Amino acid sequence: ETGVTQSPTHLIKTRGQQVTLRCSSQSGHNTVSWYQQALGQGPQFIFQYYREEENGRGNFPPRFSGLQFPNYSSELNVNALELDDSALYLCASRAGTDTQYFGPGTRLTVL
């Protein structure tokens, strides 16, 4: 157990809909990153938040957006869902140390 939790565990949406995924960071961690992992692939970096500000972004379109709250919990929002958005979404938190602690992930299926 890393202390990082994510909800929901699984989610099914249809193309064009919007989705919000949630992450609760490990206590004391002020940095959270989000990753997308397609089946059979390594995770791909989406973006990172530090003290409620986005401070790094991967090669993902603007319809992927996020928020970090004062308690350091975080959301990932995806608008206009596409079939290729089907993946495992992982969040990871850290407190300025080297190691990132990953949550169990949310499995998103887009039909």
Next chain:
Amino acid sequence: KQEVTQIPAALSVPEGENLVLNCSFTDSAIYNLQWFRQDPGKGLTSLLLIQSSQREQTSGRLNASLDKSSGRSTLYIAASQPGDSATYLCAVPGGSSNTGKLIFGQGTTLQVKP
């Protein structure tokens, strides 16, 4: 642009065998390298982290080595057990500093047969 590659993509061994998983990266200016374990449909568990100034790290039956000049890291698993069956991923920070952006390989899926 940093790229991380893991070979082989899959590996099947009998229980008790010692094995080596490989990870290569194209840009040797890395801050550190991390090995993770992922069980099917689950999140990632950090196994070992090697700083750029280190040559290896050990934890129990696991030993990870790092050769920055050749752009390679290996994860050695001694006396493999069925419980070691999982996907193993290596990752480096995207850039020479310790950014939160990790660049992952595609992973090696290990099956240890009883």
